[in-house]
Amino acid sequence: MSTLKVEGADVNAQDRVYGNALQTASLGGHDQVVQMLLDKGADVNAQGGEEGNALQAASATGHDQVVRMLLDKGADVNAQGGICC
Numbered sequence: 001m002s003t004l005k006v007e008g009a010d011v012n013a014q015d016r017v018y019g020n021a022l023q024t025a026s027l028g029g030h031d032q033v034v035q036m037l038l039d040k041g042a043d044v045n046a047q048g049g050e051e052g053n054a055l056q057a058a059s060a061t062g063h064d065q066v067v068r069m070l071l072d073k074g075a076d077v078n079a080q081g082g083i084c085c
Contacts (some may be wrong), residue, residue, distance in 0.1 A: 011042045019049025019057075026054040026070065029063035034070070044073045052082020 011021060021031045023043040025033040033052070038044065044054060051057035055075040058066040071077070 011037055012046055014046075017049055019051045019053070020046050022036065022046065022054045023049055023051040023057050023076045025027045026063065026066050027051055027057035027061055028064055029061065030071065031057070031063075031065050034058075034066050038069070038073050044070055045079060047081050050082055053079050056080065056082050082083045 001075065010044060014020050018027075020042065022037045022044070024039060041063070042054075046059050051060075053075070055067065055070045055077065056079070
């Protein structure tokens with residue numbers, strides 16, 4: 001995987017539909033991207049967009065590896081929100 005380096009980029013920037021990059025990567029099961037975002041300080045419990053949060057997005061689409069990664073980083077299993085899937 002090549003690394004995209006953008007100085008000053010906000011890893012927690014939100015979009016109204018897709019939430020943030022971590023939520024979108026989790027929804028797609030992109031474990032390497034998820035790990036990179038977590039390493040860069042992405043908020044594992046950020047809420048927003050249709051996905052609700054990253055854990056909900058990964059769970060709803062059956063990405064067990066990503067679910068484990070998020071739980072290891074402290075994802076809140078009781079968080080609510082989102083309309084995904």
